[in-house]
Amino acid sequence: MGDFTRFKYVRRALGAGLISGVVGVAGLAMPSPAAAANPVTPGNFTGYGFDQCQAPSQTAMDRWWQHSNFGAVGIYIAGNSRGCRTQTNLSATWVRKQQARGWRLLPITLGPQASCNPHFPRYRDDPRISANSTNQYATAKRQGVNQANATVDAAKRYGIAAGSTMFYDLEGFDIGNQRCRESAMWFVSAWSHRIKKLGYRPGMYSSASSGIKAMYDVWHAQPRGFVYPADLWIADWDGRAGTSTKYIPAKPWSPHRRVKQYRGPHKETHGGTTIEIDSNYVDLGRGSYARPVTHCGGVPVSFTAYPALRPRTSSYTPSPIYTKALECMLRERGSFGGPIDGTYDAGLVRSINAWQRSHGLTVRKTWTMGAWKTLWAANSRPLLKRGSAGETVRDLQRALSATSAPERPKITGVLDWNTQVALVAYQKRLGRTANGMATEVTWYDLAHGR
Template identity: 50%
Template sequence: MQPRPAPSPLAARFTTPLARLTTAAIAAVLALALLAQVRVADETERPAPLRADLMAAEPNPVTPGNFTGYGFDQCLAPTQKAMDAWLHHSPFLSVGIYISGNSRACRSQPNLTPTWIRTQLQKGWRLLPITLGPQASCSDRFPRYDDDPTINPRPGAEGLYGKARRQARREAVKAVDAAQRLGITKGSTLWYDLEAFDHTNRHCRESALSFLSAWTTGIHKLGYKSGVYGSVGSSVLILDDARVKRPGTYVMPDMLWLARWDGVANTSSSYIREDGWRPGARVKQYQGGHDETWGGVTINIDRNYLDVGRGSVADPEDHCNGTNINPKKYGVLSPGTEATVQVKALQCLLKERGRYDGKLSGVYNDATVASVRQWQSDRGFPVSDRFSVHDWIALHMDNANTVMKVGSAGPAVRRLQRALRAAGVWSQPISGVYDPATASAVRAYQKRVGLKETGIANGKTNVKLDHGRR
């Protein structure tokens, strides 16, 4: 990762004066402070208590969680306006952010606040929080400043590189402190960025391995997962070699972020073995720094491809005690239509929306017609005894306003796929996972209704579907 400095004012500190807290909130703060007193090895540092307003709110989701798709990283956390533009128009749904480390180019992060973190997570972004602290002693680009020491290369009396390990434990505490202040939930992955260095230099290499091992141990003790970013020709290479040739000598990170600018959007590289950190524990930075413009906003980024956790998956669904709401076709229904899967699916969907309280008979009877007419009236559609393809599309979208793209997963994607099936552009299973095939179907729909063919189900596309356009 090549951090690109950008001048900006000092980031504000995030504190809440005790005078503004309730008695209960103060008690909660004190209780959490006691729980947070984690001693890491022989270090006395510990993460600061969380902000009271963050404790009061529902915790943010663990990040990056389960995801397969595209991401970007950039030195300076973008503004909210830029993030929104890129959410609606770019292929990315993951973003790397620098949260700590004295060696990072963007020490000042004026946009990076607890509100920024919470907002991105709520909008569906997956975050990769990065620490860029002490770098390898033989790196030709560090130290960058006067107060960013490199990893201590001295092996010590026992040859265990104790000073490097202590440096790492301190960095782990600092990273967790920064993560907690920002509202990044325990269980999330915190990444250490170890830039390229000469891995043939023995003490430089061994001290770096010791540092990364202690970093992972420290991160684990504080309740987070450990990730390491690095060049496939140095830090990634030495970790993979140590994993295979010296098993048990070092604690391995949970995830690897490979820097290999080969232009291939996958998580593989010929530099490391395929069996390590699989499945679901790899990220690959496949393109280095360059400008991209989406939604009228230009950012200088690196491109990434992620395959983490279980990948993009949708939990099983159940409708009306096992009713099939995914027939192969959503056709026109008229009074008198009997015993069809489509009618039963319609009755179930109307029941879930509080529009139908009859039996799921599969018969398009008077009660079903009355419910249909009421639903059409409420949506501002022409009222009719018939339920048309136009109605099916709108019923499935159900006023959805979620931005969906490759990597998205869940109930909203299932509704989208059903709407696309009703529109005649989707014939594959209703998986709930927005994969390249779903993006292709969205492009086909966008072309049909006169929209720009992006493959992203954003505002304009969702409005067309919600209005039943076909």
């Protein structure tokens, strides 16, 4: 996982027996939470992520933020079995800058591995998980506690806030080996218990057909005293960006409690910078979420379409609902001071004409679909990508709905799959780079009613 000296995952779906025993973890005094000004990571997010052995440089991260649809990045913060023990770029400053930029971080620990994994130990000082079953795998549990302590120490050094998810990387192994499997599961249980005690959220990464399948079997059996990771990171290179896998049902660890690594090692280039990565789909926290926002005391402004409006005639009456939305948004944009009553009158027309003149539109009494686009693009114009959420995303969705094209996103405030499809279609129609991201060019086009 994100390791350029990788080994092949064990892909055999072997039956796993029940794991017995109760967890026996030594209780230690809980330290004070990590003193970090950074937000909890990854927080509420549904979108694309990548992981790699070495944390990328600041230049690389900046370019990928501007030119890729990735919003999350996996970073190795602890563990003596990491392929890249020396992290050239990773520091508290690096973490702070990425989070300030908007990146969601997925901290990873790769420490002791399953006793039957033939690819470990990697070095001379990285022990494997003990398969000694004495006292219900007490040695493996102690290893889990020690590794959790090391993980949290590293998280604090890097300024990763308490409450953030820490993922343990348990590489693929033969789950048909009972003692190997059981010791690995109790190691993760003790690690998860300790991570929780230290104020963080435990997660586990593993191959879908080995560690993930084994963990599901434990969940299904519900052994007394077992502590489960709160989130799963599933390695299943099926090429499908989502969180489902054929190896476990959809019910456990849902909703919003999974990451799936759906594509293995490959190179991608964004903004002229190439990185070898694994591709992931992330759905954690409560997923990407936009808080409700009201306008003008509760005037509806989000619709599936935005028709042209014009003054009333003997055969046409402008919709009061859309007219009120127009009055409301012109007021919020500082261009209308009249009553919000749904009447398309002379006062509204004067405000419309003023808006048209200031935005380079043809001055006339009709409010066109193109004019609707300029209205929604007149607010802030941040870079938006898959997983972005908030009122600016709603403005983007409203602008994309002000068109005769069939691709119209539902106005949710989250840049989801449907929004991305509509945005790509819009970009293609204009001959732009169809990357599904709302860039400066996208906002410029919308602001000019295109």
